[in-house]
Ligand SMILES: [Zn+2]
């Protein structure tokens with residue numbers, strides 16, 4: 066097998082790797098699989114790379130496996146389709162639900178950007194500038210999306226099997242296991258995607274994979290240790306209490322997908338926090354971003370992917386993403402009305418780095434007043450308004466006005482969706498058998514170097530291979546030309562992979578436990594559903610929730626029959 070590292074090679078963004086596998090039988094055509102097809106983001110030079118041709122023929126790619134819905138992983142799929150790719154895009158069902166939101170937003174930004182550049186070009190006597198891709202391109206690409214479930218094994222090409230495992234990074238994010246045959250022997254390739262943080266609200270912990278022959282792993286925070294999520298959350302509660310008590314407003318610039326829903330989820334539990342209940346009772350919490358509102362709906366639809374705590378709340382009849390004083394606003398008028406509300410309140414709005422969106426209006430209305438607080442909950446890139454404020458600017462320019470920064474400014478780092486050095490190390494240690502090749506991608510050079518050093522010192526992975534640039538490696542031959550000088554040229558002693566046909570006992574145990582949980586819930590829930598549908602018979606239900614409930618029951622019936630057919634002994 067060959068891997069062509071086509072992105073997230075030099076730095077973090079533009080995740081895109083092409084795998085080329087030999088056919089199952091001699092003479093079979095090769096299978097070409099693309100892992101992710103993300104945008105390069107950051108400096109103008111990096112963004113310019115998005116316009117370049119792919120270093121492969123898009124029409125020669127058989128299928129695409131998408132790890133998650135962040136733009137640096139999915140943002141060039143519309144281009145890929147536009148340039149000839151015709152295969153399916155496999156991803157988890159939650160990713161499939163988030164993709165329309167992400168790709169349409171990205172297309173919208175690209176169209177606005179092209180309009181602005183066209184006006185500028187016209188003044189210089191030059192022709193129009195085309196957007197990276199249009200809304201139509203995004204819509205066309207979305208038609209190729211094929212959702213799958215976590216843990217489900219699919220066979221997108223003869224002899225190639227793929228399993229998506231929860232990465233705990235954002236809703237729907239996955240670590241990929243790809244099984245294929247090489248010289249008659251079954252091998253397993255693992256792609257980490259982006260790895261999440263243990264113990265985060267709503268999301269499950271990242272899955273630890275025990276066996277792999279080849280691994281490609283991200284290293285975003287290979288040289289950093291984050292503040293614990295718990296610590297940041299405690300700070301947030303204190304800031305909210307102090308600000309509300311002095312009659313101020315708390316403004317939280319937040320990413321519309323992920324961070325915002327985590328904040329809603331934590332805020333929904335305020336009644337359970339000592340001291341917070343009395344302060345927050347009746348205080349309005351605005352989530353002011355159409356994209357965040359749409360994403361929150363996707364979260365609700367994919368409750369099955371939530372962690373145990375959140376699922377328990379749902380099973381107990383709660384909506385974990387709603388509470389009495391939460392107000393979601395979509396229209397511009399609703400958004401403007403927030404500024405008319407002079408009572409103490411919380412405003413969560415996008416974008417997270419304050420580069421665009423409604424958050425800029427809220428900053429204009431709130432930054433100048435020392436009673437207020439602005440709380441940053443995500444990474445602020447150099448050059449963004451968010452970074453300027455967190456770096457301590459005394460005033461900022463918003464909508465042509467100079468606005469004094471008098472509000473209290475906080476930057477809480479513990480809400481990161483990325484595993485830090487410790488989390489990455491724990492994931493790498495999860496391999497019980499030493500992989501033959503271990504490649505590091507998706508990190509700045511310093512981060513990759515530092516993490517490679519950590520692996521050498523603290524694990525059995527003595528020879529990690531740092532990918533430093535767009536390059537091709539053959540897994541059968543040595544990848545040494547891309548190795549760093551510090552890497553000792555020792556040969557690994559890979560243990561032979563156990564035949565994958567055998568079922569992993571731990572896996573089987575987990576499956577049995579799953580049956581027990583499903584069984585435990587099903588009885589109670591079916592009776593509750595029967596009661597609700599019974600009321601509908603008497604005319605006491607609204608049409609929409611009736612239809613939704615009926616749909617689930619129909620799906621359950623179908624799955625029950627499928628279960629029965631799987632239990633029939635096959636000849
Ligand atoms: Zn990501």
Ligand SMILES: [Zn+2]
Nearest residue numbers: 135137138259
């Ligand atoms: Zn990423």
